[in-house]
Structure formats: structure tokens, C-alpha cells
Amino acid sequence: MKFLCLECDEVMAFAEREIPGDGTLTAVFACGACGREMALLTNPMETRLVTSLGVEIGGRTVPEQPFQQTRTNLDGAREDAFAEPDEGDSARGTSRVTWSTEASDRLGRVPSFVRGMVKRIYTEYARERGIVVVTPAVMDQARTDLGLEGM
Amino acid sequence: MRSPRRRSVRGYADVAGPTASGIVEQVEQQRQRLEARLASVGTVVAIASGKGGVGKSAVTANLAVTLARRGARVGVVDADLNGPSQGHMLGVLGQRLGDRADGMTPPEGVAGVKVVSTELILEEGMPVRWQGPRTDRFVWQGLSEAAALREFLSDVTWGELDYLLVDIPPGTDKIGRFLDLVGAPDQLLLVTVPSRVAGAVVTRSAAQIEEAGVACALVGNMCGYLSEDGEAILPLFTDGDVEELARSLGLDLWAEIPFDPAFGAATDGGSPPGSEGSSPTALALDRLSERVEHAPGGRNADP
Numbered sequence: 001m002k003f004l005c006l007e008c009d010e011v012m013a014f015a016e017r018e019i020p021g022d023g024t025l026t027a028v029f030a031c032g033a034c035g036r037e038m039a040l041l042t043n044p045m046e047t048r049l050v051t052s053l054g055v056e057i058g059g060r061t062v063p064e065q066p067f068q069q070t071r072t073n074l075d076g077a078r079e080d081a082f083a084e085p086d087e088g089d090s091a092r093g094t095s096r097v098t099w100s101t102e103a104s105d106r107l108g109r110v111p112s113f114v115r116g117m118v119k120r121i122y123t124e125y126a127r128e129r130g131i132v133v134v135t136p137a138v139m140d141q142a143r144t145d146l147g148l149e150g151m
Numbered sequence: 152m153r154s155p156r157r158r159s160v161r162g163y164a165d166v167a168g169p170t171a172s173g174i175v176e177q178v179e180q181q182r183q184r185l186e187a188r189l190a191s192v193g194t195v196v197a198i199a200s201g202k203g204g205v206g207k208s209a210v211t212a213n214l215a216v217t218l219a220r221r222g223a224r225v226g227v228v229d230a231d232l233n234g235p236s237q238g239h240m241l242g243v244l245g246q247r248l249g250d251r252a253d254g255m256t257p258p259e260g261v262a263g264v265k266v267v268s269t270e271l272i273l274e275e276g277m278p279v280r281w282q283g284p285r286t287d288r289f290v291w292q293g294l295s296e297a298a299a300l301r302e303f304l305s306d307v308t309w310g311e312l313d314y315l316l317v318d319i320p321p322g323t324d325k326i327g328r329f330l331d332l333v334g335a336p337d338q339l340l341l342v343t344v345p346s347r348v349a350g351a352v353v354t355r356s357a358a359q360i361e362e363a364g365v366a367c368a369l370v371g372n373m374c375g376y377l378s379e380d381g382e383a384i385l386p387l388f389t390d391g392d393v394e395e396l397a398r399s400l401g402l403d404l405w406a407e408i409p410f411d412p413a414f415g416a417a418t419d420g421g422s423p424p425g426s427e428g429s430s431p432t433a434l435a436l437d438r439l440s441e442r443v444e445h446a447p448g449g450r451n452a453d454p
Contacts (some may be wrong), residue, residue: 066306074299
């Protein structure tokens with residue numbers, strides 16, 4: 001899917017994405033030449049059609065996680081289907097990231113079916129920025145920076 | 152009335168460069184991830200039929216166990232997302248998948264066979280249901296299932312395997328979906344029973360597989376049963392002939408497996424006997440595993 005600015009004959013670039021939580025999606029594209037913007041609006045069925053492909057409109061902000069499609073889209077999954085990752089798995093490299101009590105409590109409210117994946121994304125976000133402790137504020141910032149609506 | 156504005160707009164192919172969302176590139180990355188994962192698998196063996204109820208899953212589980220007991224490293228993907236059974240049959244029900252950054256660690260069942268199945272993920276008794284709008288599910292449901300199957304193959308830390316067996320669900324379309332996803336498997340087994348109805352469906356499957364340019368072999372299941380005195384194989388079906396079907400389709404018939412209630416009960420109970428013992432069923436499975444091992448891609452492939 002490409003968007004062409006007819007005035008400039010330029011391909012419009014992805015600018016931002018909003019997921020309000022009602023199944024719809026808004027993706028804004030802008031022309032690099034004239035600055036004109038346009039918004040792509042999808043209804044819940046269209047949004048689901050695209051996510052079923054395992055792709056993200058606007059591109060990926062974080063690498064696709066193992067079983068991401070299955071565990072974010074499957075209903076009726078067992079809470080204990082996955083064994084939590086061990087420390088060695090989430091503390092790759094030399095810099096070690098820890099979690100504050102408040103952040104851990106918040107993570108604990110995430111369904112365990114997707115918890116390991118969510119923890120990995122936040123931990124990686126912190127490590128890449130030299131953050132040693134994940135706090136609720138770091139989680140909020142990551143959600144904004146990475147477009148992790150619903151995580 | 153306004154006259155339509157005429158202008159020349161470049162078409163998709165005329166506009167160079169990637170898409171704004173990189174959708175094509177994201178799909179390509181998924182394909183590369185799948186290829187990279189399967190690179191450590193010696194032989195992919197798909198077990199299909201097109202027809203339901205012919206015993207594909209039982210053949211898969213018993214072939215897996217037989218190959219593993221012959222010293223092969225074996226994994227099984229239960230591609231029957233909506234009617235899974237490999238978790239039960241290979242004795243891994245209740246075990247958990249290890250959630251690691253490099254992929255899911257599969258549980259090991261009977262004879263060390265690694266298994267991935269929706270049975271490991273879903274609550275007992277729950278059907279597969281995908282989140283999304285309640286209407287027009289048919290539009291995206293097939294895509295969700297294809298994505299899950301892709302993840303079962305690409306997101307599992309299979310490690311080095313000699314054989315990865317894939318239990319394909321009923322429906323000729325499911326065979327096509329698998330071939331689209333993985334390309335030609337090293338071996339494709341079409342399971343049938345000696346009934347005319349099953350033969351008719353398998354004939355359609357064989358045509359689809361031939362169109363895709365993929366080689367396959369036929370496996371007859373429930374080919375009679377052992378008489379009470381153990382002296383004879385008596386017919387279970389009277390209107391079909393697996394050998395004749397193989398001849399008419401121009402396919403090799405790799406095994407004719409007789410029905411054995413004790414064998415079936417053990418398989419359903421999570422202890423597939425494979426080729427253990429000297430029953431006609433065990434001997435047939437032994438011959439089948441022998442064919443798999445010597446066929447192209449097999450560990451003892453004939454030169």
C-alpha cells in the first residue's frame with residue numbers, strides 16, 4: 001500500500017499511528033515535499049484483517065515477539081500456558097535491568113499469557129536507553145515511544 | 152454535473168521504493184524467519200489427507216515415536232489448530248512452553264518427541280476463538296490461523312532435528328495453505344482408508360499436490376483388523392482398495408496399517424506404541440518409518 005501526493009507526485013511517508021482501543025485505527029501519512037497530511041481510518045474488521053497478517057501499519061517499532069499473533073489474538077488461552085522467562089533470558093548483554101516494585105505490580109496485572117512478551121519489550125527498551133530500573137514512568141514513556149497501546 | 156477530473160496518476164509498480172508501512176517487507180521478514188528456523192531441520196514430513204477421520208494424527212504420533220526410537224531427533228507440529236490431538240497423543244498435555252526471546256521451548260513427550268499444539272495453549276474444552284469484531288469473521292479468520300501456524304513453525308526453538316512432522320488438518324484447502332507457507336516439504340504422506348468416499352477425497356488432494364509440483368506417497372490406514380485368533384487380517388471396509396487407489400493415482404504405497412483397538416487406545420492415552428512389539432500394526436509402522444528414512448531427505452536416503 002502506497003500513498004501518493006497528487007500535487008507533488010511524491011510518495012507520502014508514515015507519520016503517526018493511533019489505536020483508540022475500539023478496534024479502529026488511525027494512521028497519518030505526510031508528503032515530504034509539501035507537508036500535506038492525510039489520515040487512513042480503518043474500521044474494526046479492516047484493522048483485524050491487517051493485524052491477522054502479523055504486520056503493523058506504519059512499520060514495526062519493536063521486533064516481532066515469539067507467538068505474538070497467537071497470544072495477542074487468541075481467546076480462551078490458559079493462564080499458565082507459558083513458563084516465565086528466566087533472568088538470563090531477559091538480561092542479555094552486560095547491562096542488567098531491574099524492575100521497581102510498582103512496575104512489577106503493574107506488570108503482574110498483565111495476563112500471564114502475554115506477560116513474558118511484554119516484560120521483554122519494556123526491558124529491552126530500558127536497556128537500549130541505559131535505564132537500569134524499569135518504573136511505571138518508564139513503562140508509560142515506552143508505551144508512547146513504541147506505540148504499545150494496550151501494553 | 153461536474154465532469155470527472157482526468158489526470159495521469161502513477162500506478163503502484165511505477166512508484167519506486169518500499170511502501171510507507173513496509174507491509175511487504177514485514178511479510179518478507181516473516182518468511183525469512185521461517186526459513187532460518189527450518190534450516191536446522193533435516194526433513195519436513197507433512198502428513199495430510201484432505202479427508203477427516205482417517206487417522207492422520209494417530210499415524211503422525213506413531214511415526215514420530217517410531218522414528219525417535221530409531222535414534223532420530225523428532226518434532227511434531229499439530230497444524231490442526233481447531234481439532235488438536237498431538238498434546239494428548241504424545242503425552243505432553245499440561246506441560247508448558249518455555250517463553251524465551253529466541254522462541255518458545257517445546258515440551259518433550261514420548262520418546263523425547265518435541266511437540267507444539269494448540270492443546271498446550273488453550274484451556275481444556277475451549278474452542279479456538281480469535282479476538283476481533285463479531286461480524287464478518289470469515290474475512291480474517293483464515294489469516295489468523297495461517298499466522299498461528301507460521302508461528303508454530305518459525306517461533307519454536309526446535310534445535311537440530313532429523314524430522315519435523317506436520318499433522319495437517321482435514322480439507323484440501325489446508326494442504327494448499329501449508330504448501331503456500333512452507334513450500335514443498337521434503338516428504339508428503341497422504342493418509343487414506345480403504346473406502347471409496349475417502350479415496351474420492353484423497354484423489355482431489357493428490358490432484359492439488361500434483362498441481363503444486365510436490366511429490367507424495369500414499370499410506371493406507373485401518374486396512375483391515377486382526378482376527379480374534381490372530382491368524383488373519385479381516386476387512387473393515389468392503390468398498391475400497393488402497394492398492395488400487397495408489398495405482399490409479401500413480402503413487403507409491405508406503406504402508407498398509409491394520410486397525411488394532413489396543414493400539415488406538417494406547418495412542419489416545421498418550422503412549423503411542425509405534426513399532427513396538429510384533430503385531431501387524433507395529434510391523435506396518437516399522438515399514439513406514441523405514442520408507443521415510445530411505446526416501447529423499449531421510450537420514451538413510453538412497454543415493
